Amino acid sequence: MNKINSIRKDWSLIETLIAEDRKILDIGCGDGGLMEQLANNRNAITHGIELNRDLAANAIARGFNVVHGNAELDLSQYSNNSFDYVILSQTLQAMMKPKDILSELLRIGSKAIVSFPNFGHWKIRLQLLISGRMPVTESLPYTWYDTPNIHFFTIKDFLNLCNEMNIVIEKSIGLTSKGKQFDISESVTGVNFFTHEAIFLLSYKNFEPIKIKSSKKVFAKNSVIAN
Amino acid sequence: MKTKFTTDTKLESEIAYFENINLKLESGDIIDSFKLAFKTYGKLNADKTNAILVCHALTGDQYVAGNNPITGREGWWSRMVGPNKPIDTNKFFVICSNVLGGCSGSTGPKELQNGSDVAYGGNFPSITIKDMVKAQSLLIESLKIEKLFSVIGGSMGAMQALQWAIDFPDKILNIIHIAGALKHSAQNIAFHEVGRQAIMSDPIWKNGKYFENNEVPERGLSVARMIAHITYLSENAMHRKFGRKLQSRDIISFGFDADFQVESYLRYQGKSFVERFDANSYLYLTRAMDYFDHDETFRKNIEFSHNPNNHLKYLIVSFTSDWLFPTIESKMIVNQLNSLSREVSFLEIDTDKGHDSFLLEEPQLDDVIKGFLTNNFAKIDE
Numbered sequence: 001m002n003k004i005n006s007i008r009k010d011w012s013l014i015e016t017l018i019a020e021d022r023k024i025l026d027i028g029c030g031d032g033g034l035m036e037q038l039a040n041n042r043n044a045i046t047h048g049i050e051l052n053r054d055l056a057a058n059a060i061a062r063g064f065n066v067v068h069g070n071a072e073l074d075l076s077q078y079s080n081n082s083f084d085y086v087i088l089s090q091t092l093q094a095m096m097k098p099k100d101i102l103s104e105l106l107r108i109g110s111k112a113i114v115s116f117p118n119f120g121h122w123k124i125r126l127q128l129l130i131s132g133r134m135p136v137t138e139s140l141p142y143t144w145y146d147t148p149n150i151h152f153f154t155i156k157d158f159l160n161l162c163n164e165m166n167i168v169i170e171k172s173i174g175l176t177s178k179g180k181q182f183d184i185s186e187s188v189t190g191v192n193f194f195t196h197e198a199i200f201l202l203s204y205k206n207f208e209p210i211k212i213k214s215s216k217k218v219f220a221k222n223s224v225i226a227n
Numbered sequence: 228m229k230t231k232f233t234t235d236t237k238l239e240s241e242i243a244y245f246e247n248i249n250l251k252l253e254s255g256d257i258i259d260s261f262k263l264a265f266k267t268y269g270k271l272n273a274d275k276t277n278a279i280l281v282c283h284a285l286t287g288d289q290y291v292a293g294n295n296p297i298t299g300r301e302g303w304w305s306r307m308v309g310p311n312k313p314i315d316t317n318k319f320f321v322i323c324s325n326v327l328g329g330c331s332g333s334t335g336p337k338e339l340q341n342g343s344d345v346a347y348g349g350n351f352p353s354i355t356i357k358d359m360v361k362a363q364s365l366l367i368e369s370l371k372i373e374k375l376f377s378v379i380g381g382s383m384g385a386m387q388a389l390q391w392a393i394d395f396p397d398k399i400l401n402i403i404h405i406a407g408a409l410k411h412s413a414q415n416i417a418f419h420e421v422g423r424q425a426i427m428s429d430p431i432w433k434n435g436k437y438f439e440n441n442e443v444p445e446r447g448l449s450v451a452r453m454i455a456h457i458t459y460l461s462e463n464a465m466h467r468k469f470g471r472k473l474q475s476r477d478i479i480s481f482g483f484d485a486d487f488q489v490e491s492y493l494r495y496q497g498k499s500f501v502e503r504f505d506a507n508s509y510l511y512l513t514r515a516m517d518y519f520d521h522d523e524t525f526r527k528n529i530e531f532s533h534n535p536n537n538h539l540k541y542l543i544v545s546f547t548s549d550w551l552f553p554t555i556e557s558k559m560i561v562n563q564l565n566s567l568s569r570e571v572s573f574l575e576i577d578t579d580k581g582h583d584s585f586l587l588e589e590p591q592l593d594d595v596i597k598g599f600l601t602n603n604f605a606k607i608d609e
C-alpha cells in the first residue's frame with residue numbers, strides 16, 4: 001500500500017468507528033480531508049488542529065473550523081468532554097510526549113481514535129535484524145536522522161500503556177501490509193507480527209458511581225469511593 | 228419628550244441620519260441625533276443574506292473600495308474588496324461606514340453640534356468601540372437588514388468585529404478578526420499617549436478649538452502619525468525598505484535634515500496624514516481603542532450571550548511580525564473560544580510586514596478570507 005492509499009484506508013476505517021451527528025476534533029487534520037469525509041458521511045460537526053501553516057490555511061479556506069497550532073501545546077485549552085471523538089490519525093509516534101497526549105485525548109473527548117504504524121511488524125523486525133540499521137518502510141519512510149517519528153512503539157507497547165493508564169480498548173482494527181483487515185482482539189497470536197497499521201477506539205474505564213445506600217459512604221465500582 | 232426615531236435609509240444613499248434617537252454612550256453621555264457616512268458595494272440579494280459589514284481601522288474611512296473622493300486615491304482595502312476580489316462584490320453586498328467620532332462624514336468632533344453653528348471639538352463625548360458598534364447596528368437596522376453574513380475588520384476594525392460578536396451575536400453569522408486583541412495592551416496605550424501628547428502640546432491645538440481660527444495643529448498631528456506609523460511596520464520590513472539609505476544625497480549632512488530615506492518617508496506620512504485627518508478625531512479614536520478591554524469579560528459574555536445552537540463562526544488571523552497586536556493576543560481569543568467549544572478558525576500568517584500586513588499584499592490572507600466567505604456562504608445558501 002502506498003502512503004495515500006494507506007491514509008484513505010485509515011480514514012474509511014475511522015469512519016466505521018464513528019456514530020452519526022457527533023462532534024469531532026481531528027488532531028493533525030491536514031487540509032481537512034478526513035473532516036470533509038466525516039461531515040459528508042456521518043453528518044459530523046468537525047473541528048481540527050493543524051501545525052503546518054499552509055495546510056491549515058487550505059482547510060480554513062475550505063470552510064472548516066481549523067486552528068493553526070501545535071497540539072502538544074494547545075490541547076489544554078479545550079474543556080473536558082467537549083467532543084464526542086478526538087482523532088489522532090498516524091501521529092502519536094511523532095509526539096514529544098505520547099502518554100500526555102493520550103490522556104489529553106480522553107480528557108477532551110468521550111472517546112479517542114488513535115491509529116499508528118506498528119513497529120513490531122515482521123518486515124521491520126527483519127530489516128533491523130538483518131541489516132542492523134534502523135528500518136525504512138512504506139509506512140515509516142524516513143531515515144533515522146530526519147524522521148518526524150520520534151517515538152517508535154509496537155502494538156504490545158501500546159496495549160501495555162493503555163492498561164497502565166486504565167484506558168479501555170472498545171474496538172481495535174488491524175491492517176496487514178496487503179491491506180487485509182482483521183480484529184486485533186480476536187487474533188491474539190502473531191498480531192504484533194502481522195499488523196502493519198492499527199486503529200483503536202479508546203475510552204476511559206467507566207467510573208460512574210453506583211450509589212449504595214449507606215449511612216456514611218457512597219460506594220462506587222472500580223474501587224472509587226466518594227464521600 | 229423626544230421619541231426614538233430611526234430613519235429608513237436607502238441602500239444607495241451615503242449618509243444615514245438618526246434624529247432624536249438619544250444614543251446612550253458607554254460613558255453615560257447621550258447623543259440625541261447623529262449621522263453616519265457610509266458606502267455600499269455590490270447588490271443586496273432578495274433574501275438579504277449576503278450583507279457584509281467591513282469595519283475600518285483607526286484612520287480608515289467608509290471608502291473601502293473604488294475611488295476615495297477625499298484623497299483621490301483608491302479605497303483603503305480596494306485590493307480586498309471589489310468584483311472578483313477576496314470579498315467579492317459580485318456575490319456580496321458590502322457596507323462600510325465611517326465610525327462614530329470619525330472625520331469623514333460621520334458625527335464626530337469636527338462636525339457641528341446639534342442645533343448650533345459651532346463644531347464639537349473637545350466637547351464631543353468620549354466614544355468607545357461599543358458605541359461605534361451600537362451606531363453601526365442602527366445603520367444596519369435602518370437599511371432593513373436583519374442579519375449580517377459577516378463582520379470583517381483589522382486592528383480597530385477587528386475590535387469592532389469582536390464587539391459585534393459580543394453585543395449582537397444573533398445579528399451576525401461570522402466574524403473575520405484580523406490583527407486584533409481582547410484588550411489594548413499597555414504598550415499600545417503608551418504609543419497612543421505619546422501621539423496624543425504630540426497633538427495636545429502643539430500650541431495651535433488650543434484645547435481642541437483650533438477650528439475657530441481655521442487652523443490645524445499640523446505639527447502635533449503629523450508627529451503622532453509618524454510615531455504610530457513606526458508601530459505599524461516591523462524592523463525587518465523597515466530595514467528591507469530603507470536600510471540606512473540616504474535621501475537625495477550622497478553624504479550625510481551633519482545636520483537635522485532628512486538625511487535618511489526612512490526619515491523622509493515618515494515626514495511624508497505625517498504631512499499627508501494632516502491633509503486628510505482631524506486632530507481631535509485622532510484623540511477620540513485612539514482613546515476608544517485604549518478603553519477596549521474584554522480580557523476578563525469575554526469568556527463570560529460569549530458563554531452567556533450565546534445559546535448552544537448559535538453557530539457563530541470566528542476566523543481569527545494574526546501576523547508573525549505584528550508586534551502591536553502580536554499572535555499571542557489572537558491566541559488568547561482562540562483559547563477562550565475553544566474552551567467554550569465555539570466554531571473558531573485561527574491562522575498565523577508568516578510575513579515581515581508587521582501590523583499593516585492586513586492592508587498589504589498577503590496572498591494567504593486573500594485565499595483564507597475568500598475561501599472562508601465562499602464556503603460558509605454556500606452552507607447557508609443550501
